[in-house]
Amino acid sequence: QITLKESGPTLVKPTQTLTLTCTFSGFSLSTSGVGVGWIRQPPGKALEWLAIIYWDDDKRYSPSLKSRLTITKDTSKNQVVLTMTNMDPVDTATYYCAHRPGYSSGYQYYFDSWGQGTLVTVSS
Amino acid sequence: QSALTQPASVSGSPGQSITISCTGTSSDVGGYNYVSWFQQHPGKAPKLIIYDVSKRPSGVSNRFSGSKSGNTASLTVSGLQAEDEADYYCSSYTTSILFGGGTKLTVL
Numbered sequence: 751q752i753t754l755k756e757s758g759p760t761l762v763k764p765t766q767t768l769t770l771t772c773t774f775s776g777f778s779l780s781t782s783g784v785g786v787g788w789i790r791q792p793p794g795k796a797l798e799w800l801a802i803i804y805w806d807d808d809k810r811y812s813p814s815l816k817s818r819l820t821i822t823k824d825t826s827k828n829q830v831v832l833t834m835t836n837m838d839p840v841d842t843a844t845y846y847c848a849h850r851p852g853y854s855s856g857y858q859y860y861f862d863s864w865g866q867g868t869l870v871t872v873s874s
Numbered sequence: 875q876s877a878l879t880q881p882a883s884v885s886g887s888p889g890q891s892i893t894i895s896c897t898g899t900s901s902d903v904g905g906y907n908y909v910s911w912f913q914q915h916p917g918k919a920p921k922l923i924i925y926d927v928s929k930r931p932s933g934v935s936n937r938f939s940g941s942k943s944g945n946t947a948s949l950t951v952s953g954l955q956a957e958d959e960a961d962y963y964c965s966s967y968t969t970s971i972l973f974g975g976g977t978k979l980t981v982l
Contacts, residue, residue: 787971796877796963796974796975796976797912797976798877798973799965799970799971799972799973802971810970810971812971813970846919859906859908859910859926860910860922860925860965860967861922861965862922862925862931863922864920864921865919867919
């Protein structure tokens with residue numbers, strides 16, 4: 751059974767850097783094809799993809815946020831960390847991490863399991 | 875890259891069928907069969923209901939089906955039930971990942 755859980759601060763001040771951790775179980779980020787992505791959702795608004803890291807340490811970022819994001823993994827700890835710099839009130843959102851399945855008769859292109867999300871509020 | 879375009883809302887009566895569209899471009903929806911759909915109930919995480927345009931994960935009701943024509947993907951929910959009332963999001967997964975703006979399904 752795959753589980754993911756997001757953790758980090760619930761409140762950050764404008765201009766600060768946000769660090770979120772996704773701790774997962776039920777899969778390994780060293781398995782071919784596997785990825786862990788971050789997606790956020792402002793209150794009452796749509797989902798927005800932020801970043802993804804793959805088993806081979808390939809990293810992809812949303813073009814609109816690329817300059818502010820860094821994603822890393824610690825395979826031994828089963829964790830993925832996302833940092834976002836220069837936080838602004840518009841970054842207030844629920845942040846989710848999600849699992850991309852590994853190679854199975856081909857690479858998979860979807861997120862099949864999601865964490866419960868963590869609400870981050872940006873306010874002074 | 876812009877978000878994929880979905881209608882803001884759709885509605886239907888119990889037992890009826892509804893279809894939600896998801897329009898992109900030839901660089902995303904139209905160019906690859908990597909469209910997925912998610913169902914999200916209030917206060918809950920999204921749940922995968924369709925992947926690779928038309929495949930259903932194990933455990934998802936066969937009342938949910940997906941298709942694609944050109945740059946537009948569609949999600950059809952047949953035999954509407956009260957529990958289907960939720961927000962639905964499409965996604966295109968290529969070198970970048972896009973989500974639609976979401977559609978609120980109301981079961982009348």
